[in-house]
Amino acid sequence: MTAEIIDGKAFAANLRASIAEDVAAFRDAAGRTPGLAVVLVGDDPASAVYVRNKGRATREAGMESLEHRLPGSAGQDELIALVEQLNADPTVDGILVQLPLPGQIDERAVVAAIDPDKDVDGLTTTNAGRLANNMDGLAPCTPLGCIMLLKDQLGELKGLEAVVIGRSILVGKPMAQLLLAENCTVTIAHSKTRGLADVVRRADIVVAAIGIPHMVKGDWIKPGATVIDVGINRTADGLVGDVDFAAAASHVAAITPVPGGVGPMTIACLLANTLTAAKRREGIA
Numbered sequence: 001m002t003a004e005i006i007d008g009k010a011f012a013a014n015l016r017a018s019i020a021e022d023v024a025a026f027r028d029a030a031g032r033t034p035g036l037a038v039v040l041v042g043d044d045p046a047s048a049v050y051v052r053n054k055g056r057a058t059r060e061a062g063m064e065s066l067e068h069r070l071p072g073s074a075g076q077d078e079l080i081a082l083v084e085q086l087n088a089d090p091t092v093d094g095i096l097v098q099l100p101l102p103g104q105i106d107e108r109a110v111v112a113a114i115d116p117d118k119d120v121d122g123l124t125t126t127n128a129g130r131l132a133n134n135m136d137g138l139a140p141c142t143p144l145g146c147i148m149l150l151k152d153q154l155g156e157l158k159g160l161e162a163v164v165i166g167r168s169i170l171v172g173k174p175m176a177q178l179l180l181a182e183n184c185t186v187t188i189a190h191s192k193t194r195g196l197a198d199v200v201r202r203a204d205i206v207v208a209a210i211g212i213p214h215m216v217k218g219d220w221i222k223p224g225a226t227v228i229d230v231g232i233n234r235t236a237d238g239l240v241g242d243v244d245f246a247a248a249a250s251h252v253a254a255i256t257p258v259p260g261g262v263g264p265m266t267i268a269c270l271l272a273n274t275l276t277a278a279k280r281r282e283g284i285a
C-alpha cells in the first residue's frame with residue numbers, strides 16, 4: 001500500500017480562488033474592500049518572510065493588506081496602542097499580530113487587546129470560548145485548514161478515533177475542539193503522555209503538532225490511518241515535519257507533506273477568516 005500524498009498547496013490555491021470570487025461579491029454588496037492588518041515587531045527574517053507571503057496572498061485575493069512594522073525595541077504600550085487604533089479603524093476587518101513577540105512584550109496582553117470580531121488568528125479567549133461552546137466565532141487558521149483537508153479526504157469524520165499530539169493554544173487545543181465538533185473521539189497527547197506510541201496506534205486520524213522533527217515514527221501509525229503533519233521544522237536536511245514521512249507513507253492511507261501540506265492551508269484560512277469577519281461586520285451572511 002502506498003499513501004496518497006495530500007496536496008495542501010493545490011487545495012489552498014483552489015480555496016484562495018474561491019475566496020477571491022467571494023471578495024468580489026462582497027465588494028459589490030458592501031461597496032468596500034475587506035482589509036487585513038498585519039503587525040510585525042522586530043526584524044526576525046523568518047517572520048518577515050511569512051508576513052510578506054501573507055501580504056501577497058491577501059492582495060491576490062482582492063483584499064487590502066495593511067502592514068505595520070514596529071522596531072524590536074518597541075514597548076508593550078506602543079503595540080497595544082496600535083492594536084487599539086486598528087480595532088477602531090473601520091477599514092480593518094482582520095488583525096494579525098505576528099508571533100513570537102520580543103521578550104519585553106507580554107503576548108497575552110497584546111492578544112487580549114484585539115477586538116475578538118477582528119481576531120482572524122482566533123487567539124483571543126473570547127474566540128477560544130466561542131469554539132468550546134459551538135458558537136460562531138473565528139477559529140485558528142491552522143486547525144481550520146487541517147479540518148478542511150480531513151473532510152475532503154475522508155468525508156464524514158463522525159465516530160473516528162482522532163489523536164492530536166500537542167496542546168498549544170494556537171493548534172492542539174483548537175484542533176481537538178474542531179474534531180470534537182465533527183463527532184470524532186478525540187485524545188490530546190503531549191510531551192508528558194505515557195506510552196505515546198500506543199496512544200497514537202489507536203488513531204484513525206493523527207494530527208502531529210509538536211515541533212520536533214520526525215518525532216512521530218512510522219510504526220506508531222495504524223495502517224490505513226490519515227496523517228496531518230502540522231510541524232514545520234528547519235533542519236540541515238531542509239524543511240521537515242513532525243512525522244517520519246517516508247516510514248509512515250509505506251502503510252498509511254494518506255499523509256500531508258512538509259512543505260506543501262498544512263502550511264499553505266494556514267494562509268488560505270487566514271484569508272477565509274478575514275472575509276468571514278468582514279461579512280459579519282457588514283451584516284452579510
Ligand SMILES: Nc1nc(=O)c2c([nH]1)NC[C@@H]1CN(c3ccc(C(=O)N[C@@H](CCC(=O)O)C(=O)O)cc3)C=[N+]21
Pocket residue numbers: 050096097098099100121141232239258259260261262263264265266267
Ligand atoms: N499570529 C500568528 N499567526 C500565524 O499564523 C503565525 C504566526 N503568528 N507566526 C508564525 C507562524 C508560522 N506560520 C506559517 C504559515 C504558513 C506557512 C507555509 O505556508 N509554509 C510552506 C513553506 C514555507 C517555507 O518554505 O518556509 C509550506 O508548509 O508549504 C508556514 C508557517 C504562521 N504563523
